[in-house]
Amino acid sequence: MFDLDKSKFGPWAIVTGASSGIGKEFARQIAASGINVVLVARRLPLLEAWGQELAQRYGVQYRAVQADLSQPDFMQVLKPVTQALEIGLLVSNAGTGIPGEFLSIPEEMLLQIVQLNAMSHMRLVHHYGRQLVQRGRGGIVLVSAMGAMDGIPYMANDAASKAYVTSLGQGLHQEFGKAGIHTTVLMPGPTETPIIEKFGLNNMPLPIKPMPVEQCVAEGLAALNANRAMFLTGRIYRLMSKVIPKAITRKMNSRMLAQGLINGQPRLAHMTK
Numbered sequence: 385m386f387d388l389d390k391s392k393f394g395p396w397a398i399v400t401g402a403s404s405g406i407g408k409e410f411a412r413q414i415a416a417s418g419i420n421v422v423l424v425a426r427r428l429p430l431l432e433a434w435g436q437e438l439a440q441r442y443g444v445q446y447r448a449v450q451a452d453l454s455q456p457d458f459m460q461v462l463k464p465v466t467q468a469l470e471i472g473l474l475v476s477n478a479g480t481g482i483p484g485e486f487l488s489i490p491e492e493m494l495l496q497i498v499q500l501n502a503m504s505h506m507r508l509v510h511h512y513g514r515q516l517v518q519r520g521r522g523g524i525v526l527v528s529a530m531g532a533m534d535g536i537p538y539m540a541n542d543a544a545s546k547a548y549v550t551s552l553g554q555g556l557h558q559e560f561g562k563a564g565i566h567t568t569v570l571m572p573g574p575t576e577t578p579i580i581e582k583f584g585l586n587n588m589p590l591p592i593k594p595m596p597v598e599q600c601v602a603e604g605l606a607a608l609n610a611n612r613a614m615f616l617t618g619r620i621y622r623l624m625s626k627v628i629p630k631a632i633t634r635k636m637n638s639r640m641l642a643q644g645l646i647n648g649q650p651r652l653a654h655m656t657k
């Protein structure tokens with residue numbers, strides 16, 4: 385667990401995708417540092433239950449906000465809830481993918497992914513980044529994915545949408561840095577969250593066991609604290625990304641993801657929660 389400085393990154397943090405996996409754990413470690421949390425996702429009952437538990441365990445306040453970040457107007461729901469709160473940290477984490485043959489995925493679904501994985505980060509950062517810069521201290525974590533810049537077969541659109549975030553965050557790292565804001569792009573390697581099962585990877589012979597979510601988040605918060613522009617979680621993944629040629633990685637991913645698909649068809653169930 386990483387202990388954040390609440391005078392810098394508090395008194396309130398926003399975490400998107402806080403109902404599950406990496407976002408849920410971000411909310412826990414941030415709350416454990418004594419920072420109040422705004423929890424955002426579509427499944428409100430999960431956010432409420434998690435907020436109550438965090439309040440009880442760590443003595444913080446919380447707000448639970450139901451919002452679909454794949455919809456272009458979601459900021460209209462979030463802005464009024466956060467208007468009176470002093471935000472010191474934004475963790476823009478919500479995201480997903482649709483493993484499948486690109487041509488078999490309806491265009492509407494591809495667009496939804498781009499809205500969620502790329503545009504929602506831009507909208508959140510444009511609004512809360514302004515507040516942070518005016519305040520002159522605080523942080524932003526943008527959650528991307530390992531391999532986003534190199535192309536992932538059978539997740540081509542998902543990886544491309546993550547490449548947008550990776551570039552956006554690194555550019556803003558420099559721009560916002562002048563105002564005293566830490567901006568870090570977090571590139572998780574495979575991490576133990578429900579997404580592994582949603583993508584059909586739970587029964588796959590993964591080359592390396594996915595890392596615990598606690599470790600992924602603790603490394604992410606340490607990278608934010610150190611003001612790293614970009615950080616890939618897991619020592620073994622950092623090593624792999626340096627030594628294995630991209631073409632080999634693409635071949636490995638292609639074989640693995642193709643195996644997880646049923647006749648190349650996309651896994652769509654999680655798009656509707």
Ligand SMILES: NC(=O)c1ccc[n+]([C@@H]2O[C@H](COP(=O)([O-])OP(=O)(O)OC[C@H]3O[C@@H](n4cnc5c(N)ncnc54)[C@H](OP(=O)(O)O)[C@@H]3O)[C@@H](O)[C@H]2O)c1
Pocket residue numbers: 400401402403404405406407424425426427428451452453454477478479480481500527528529530571572573574575576577578579580594657
């Ligand atoms: N786990 C990994 O191995 C891994 C690797 C690389 C990158 N990542 C990235 O890490 C981030 C978190 O993933 P995870 O592994 O924690 O997956 P997860 O357990 O499936 O969590 C995804 C979170 O995003 C939220 N979300 C999904 N669609 C949404 C929408 N339309 N509107 C609002 N919220 C939405 C979900 O909440 P609701 O369903 O309640 O809306 C959930 O809280 C994602 O951006 C993912 O791409 C994960």
